[in-house]
Amino acid sequence: MKYDSLDVIGIGNAIVDVLASADDAFLVRHEMTKGAMMLIDEAKAKLIYETMGPTLVSSGGSAANTAAGIASLGGTCGYIGKVNDDNLGMEFRHDILAAGVDYRIAPATSGPSTARCLILVTSDAQRTMNTYLGACVNLRPEDIDEAFIRSAQITYLEGYLYDPPLAQKAFHKAAEIAHAAGRKVALSLSDSFCVHRHRDAFKQLVDLHVDVLFANEAESNALFGTTTMRDCIAQLRGVTEIASVTLGPTGSLIVTPEDVFEIPPTDVDRVVDTTGAGDLYAAGFLYGMTSGASLIESGYFGSMAAAEVITHMGGRPQLPLRTLVPQARERVLQER
């Protein structure tokens, strides 16, 4: 098959999010850790669903959110992730295609149902995630099309993909193809618990294959066993060309072997739901990198895209993000 040249291909768990508001007592009752992603089985998913509040259903998945964000910014993007051919799977498929993302992975026609993430949003806008991986466990190395990966400037992998065992192999295959073709590989560490689960494998992957690393403070410290940002930065400099560390409401850092750039957040009136904040930061940053922007400008694009997604429930952009790009460019000119 022939492919157009793409800016980014995202590889991740193809998930439909089911979001509801909840109070802290709900999290305690279900033994959830606020802000984390917990893996659950289908029975537990049913149990949580039955007790959670009225829901909004929105396609999600970390790398898929990033892919949708890049497309919304005006970049060209592909996505690899596995759904089942059930209703939720068809919804995921509709939404990623409708976002303008190149998505060609056939749904599984048997086996587990499409993955769901039950997300509880507390009044502090934190999101606590419970993921039933379902059909995601069927993503295999065979799903990685060599020509597709070669077509993209950057192959972007989400750390969550280390949870389904076969996907790790798909991951490595993709990274090897990308590098053999002189392309770049980016990784998001996804979640500090996920880092703890797969720390050695992540360290190996970062050493071998990662050119651009996305993480928040907790995740990057978890990777290196560091406790301060200073120590963490020293480690990051040794292993990747570019690392972006998001710091929640205080913005982000871009770390290169030579520099550390502080990127301010983009202010919003009210933070409603932080689902997708990191994913959309990555979208803005990768859009910048692949469209010839400077690292600082790319960071501002990240802040801007993250700011849009936290103003509403759900991890996908609701505005065409490309309409916000001129403002972000203007800010860079004024502030730097």
Add this chain to the structure above:
Amino acid sequence: MKYDSLDVIGIGNAIVDVLASADDAFLVRHEMTKGAMMLIDEAKAKLIYETMGPTLVSSGGSAANTAAGIASLGGTCGYIGKVNDDNLGMEFRHDILAAGVDYRIAPATSGPSTARCLILVTSDAQRTMNTYLGACVNLRPEDIDEAFIRSAQITYLEGYLYDPPLAQKAFHKAAEIAHAAGRKVALSLSDSFCVHRHRDAFKQLVDLHVDVLFANEAESNALFGTTTMRDCIAQLRGVTEIASVTLGPTGSLIVTPEDVFEIPPTDVDRVVDTTGAGDLYAAGFLYGMTSGASLIESGYFGSMAAAEVITHMGGRPQLPLRTLVPQARERVLQER
């Protein structure tokens, strides 16, 4: 069966909303009338879905939104509407129960699938709705439980329910039971095209059975064939005890045989999606009426609930509306 005493029972088309942003050209291409509700068949629903943007899925249905709103305000509410026992039907059922609404109508186990409304939200925050009625056509007079209706202070009917033919009978049955029990009947006119489709039937219903009427300007003028608010008000006074006419961003009027009260809107930072604005206005107003508030105060509750729902995509409240009641009360004290 025994029932607790309820403030309000809503009867309507049980619908799951599928919302996406769209531009005006999309509406033109599909021959949609901006701001209106159009009935479509399942094939057309599939066609529109395939071409619309990434979606958010949220339970909807006019009277169901109102019922969820009343429960969110702290009122006690029941709901009657028909779904199929498919995925969307189970989602509707989950969401209305999770909202705290008393909902006991068994899903249909055969026949058409659960109703969907494909909603296109344009950048001016207008919503344009395309409804496949599906299982709603199975709502029958047998679904109206006499004791349930008698248990509620107000039985609230949505005008959209005149589209599925058998539901009209269910409607009249409910109104008769309510009045025989000395209860009140409220009606929302729903949509000006819907009024045109069923004008004579609506006029008869209003004359016979409606104590509280909800409409916007276009709908109330459509009902009476009037063209000015002044003429329309004169007509409203002749037929109902209380009429509320919503005027979009300029607020609403409460019309009684003696008075016309002007109710200001509640300001919001940004209007995102007007889906559910009228439904939530009715929720606030009915919550006020059934909790001993004055008509003016009830109007302010209506404005307040409508203001919350237009700040986000989807027609159901995302905040516990009861937390906003004290502010609305305070405003009444300051302004009246």
